[in-house]
Amino acid sequence: MIWKKAKYVLLFTCIFTLMLVVGCSPKSDTAPHNDNKKKEETNGGKKDVIPEEDEEPIEVVLEAPEIPSNIASVISYPVGEFSGEFYDEQQEEIEAKLEELPSISDVEGEEVVQQYWSKLRSLVAEEYPDPASVVAEWKLAGFGDPDIEDPKLAFKENYNVEIILDASGSMAAYLGGETMMNLAKDSIRSFAASLPNDAKVGLRVYGHKGTGSQEDKAMSCDSSELFYEIQSYDEKKLNDALDQFEPSGWTPIAESLIRAQKDLQGLDGENNTNVIYLVSDGVETCDGDPVKAAQELANSSISPLINVIGFNVDSEGQQQLKAVAEAANGTYSTVTSVQQLQEEFQRSQEMASKWMEWKQGADTENINTVLNRETTIFDFKNKWAEKSSLEIRNLDEMIMYLYKTDKITTEQRKLMKNYRNSLYDVLNEYENTAYNDLMDLAQQSYKEMDKAIQEKYKASN
Template identity: 60%
Template sequence: MQKKLFIFVLVFLALTLSACSSKDNSTEAKENQNESTEQANKAADNGEAEEAKEDEAGKVIEAPNLPEDAQSLLSYTPGMFSGTFYDDDETAIEEELSKLPALKEEDGEEEVKKYWAKLISLFAEDYPDPNEVVENWKKEDFGNPEIGDPRYEFKEQYNVEIILDASGSMAETIDGKSMMEWAKESIRTFSANLPKEANVALRVYGHKGTGSDSDKKLSCSSSELLYEMQSYDDAKLNEALNQFQPSGWTPIAESLIQAKKDFAKFNGDKNTNIIYLVSDGVETCDGDPVKAANELAASSVAPILNVIGFNVDSEGQTELKKIAEAADGTYSTVRNVEQLQAEFDRSQEMATKWLDWKINAESQNIDTVLAREETIFEYKNEFADKSSLEIRNLDKAILFLYKNDQISTDQREIFKTLRHARYDLTNKTENELYNDLLKLAQESYKEIEKEINEKYKQGS
């Protein structure tokens, strides 16, 4: 009996141990399987991350072709950070730079040049057009029959209309005041300094409604002559200027169409008609401002259209320049109130010369060549300032990319070489333009315009 019991116990223990062993083996196998799966997934994730990193580094960077000469430098579209000091907008600039993919370690000069082209597209400055120098000579030499443009001849009456952008974006502040406040201040000063015999008018647009889609129809129909063409009256002009604040959309085309009606009584044959269009951006009301400008220029009004881009971006500059060109007018970018006032002052000087002629006063003898040379020096200094700003910004951008591990040490050296080549181009162009303009200063307007357009006409 004891023997049977002993055998039974042995069999029971054997079965129990076998079951436990089987369970342990199953658990261990499952754990091993889970661990293998986890390692496989981790490896796959790492592979995908590495592949994504390689794809990011291998992205094709799109950018316009780099300028290679004076003409292409002048026609190149200014970058989004044109006119901006790196340190003043460091966060936004470095956020944009961080979006660029890191170059691969093995990437050489060809890939770096594509990257460099992208940097130039971000920081390229808006270099001044030499055609603007000649246009300013016309204004300064107003009344000279040699100009050969009837719009610049002395006539019986002198009329100026200011068409002012009152869209919502004019609320942006510069040096503690809104752009609208600065514009109003400049208009007051300009109008007060006009000869009492001259006429002035003020039209505003985009001053009704808001920038919301629901107000678009209302705002886009808002273009109003708040101060009709008449001699300067301080109280009336201030009353007009106090009637609006920056508000809605930007109906430039409609305002140019209405401006033609404002001058209905002032035929260009007997009137010198000046229009200042001040805007901080593009047409947003689906109009065609280029067509409207062309039709205005072809009308009996025969105005001199001066388009002023007030703290405008590169897209705005491009459109506003086209508007000026369509009317055979002038375009200027201004970044602050001093530059805005300087543009208005040019017309005030023209008006003073008109008054001198009108009352048969003895004209002041001005050495025309010296006067032209002064504007050339100013042009050269402006060009040099923009070149200097551009190079400083590019230097800081290259340093950031290097510290952010987006470019290697060797690639940084290639960037430095390209940076020197860029400076050589801008410096050479600056001196070339300066010397050419000095020679042109002693020639007739017909010869000047022919030569300057053949050599430097933007977009040709």
């Protein structure tokens, strides 16, 4: 009897010991995961890594401009370095840039995805047309119309044009198989030849001496020269002038605007319509203040119409050149081809033709007829649509690349696609709003147009 009891006690002790060993073993099938180990869940064939709550968050900081919230901020938003071309036309460069961006697949939260999205948008943001520029074109087209309460746009006894041309080293870059400098020279030749015989033209060139080196900066920044004095068109003299310089050094925009005022000295705004074209492919690099210089030039006694042309210019250059035009109450346009450059010059040629008709006593009713405004509005709408379509397509490609290279998770990709859809809707809404605004403005007087455009698209910038 005692033996039986001892046997049962021994058996119970062994079983209890075995249960303790198995229950505490790290090899148990029911053992919990290590708290510091990341969970992995499969989603659509991709593993999304989700950090545990006690894991230190990964900080990601990506600097980018604030996403636009109205039409004015869309227009003023810095143009992206990969704008203007489709993804596949610059795929290698874009993907190299995307490789520099950090992976956020280990990061939770929507805030970092929004930050990432803002960065992507800043890379491919397009330059959207400004409704105010359309109205400015209408005013130029209505040159001489007595309803335009701007003395600069009234017919005067004389018509003078001065072109201020950038000859800095960057103008040696090729565009469509030809240097930008040669394209600019060809455009100037065509424009000058098209002017009426009684009109006068001049050519000032800057940055044509020295090199882009620091040692040559002082000399190059002082190189702003009137190669063709204000005079009637002379084909041989102008060609000789154009043959005297090639792209070379720095970019003294401010100094050139100051000297342009001296070029036109004596040609007061009361008796002269003075038009200045500033053509540049970049920003001021000679420590001058081109905005201040443009403002002083515009307010001088020569009272010129100032047209600023950004020739294949980058985002930084566009921002500064727009500011120069705005300070002078002038117009700004970006051109990326010789055809577009010639179209900008063509506006002045059309103004000069109207002036010549006025001098010859032609019927003012025909002279003062505004060009078909609806055509320019449709052109505006089509251009906006092309820009938004290009931007959205490039964003789609970038998001897909980030997803394929595991920089973002499936859920993060979905969030970005939502942002993309929202942006597309907003851009379409702004396009239609601007289109309707312009249609309304087309029926108003110049004075009413000026007031409305300032309120809608300038004050909110």
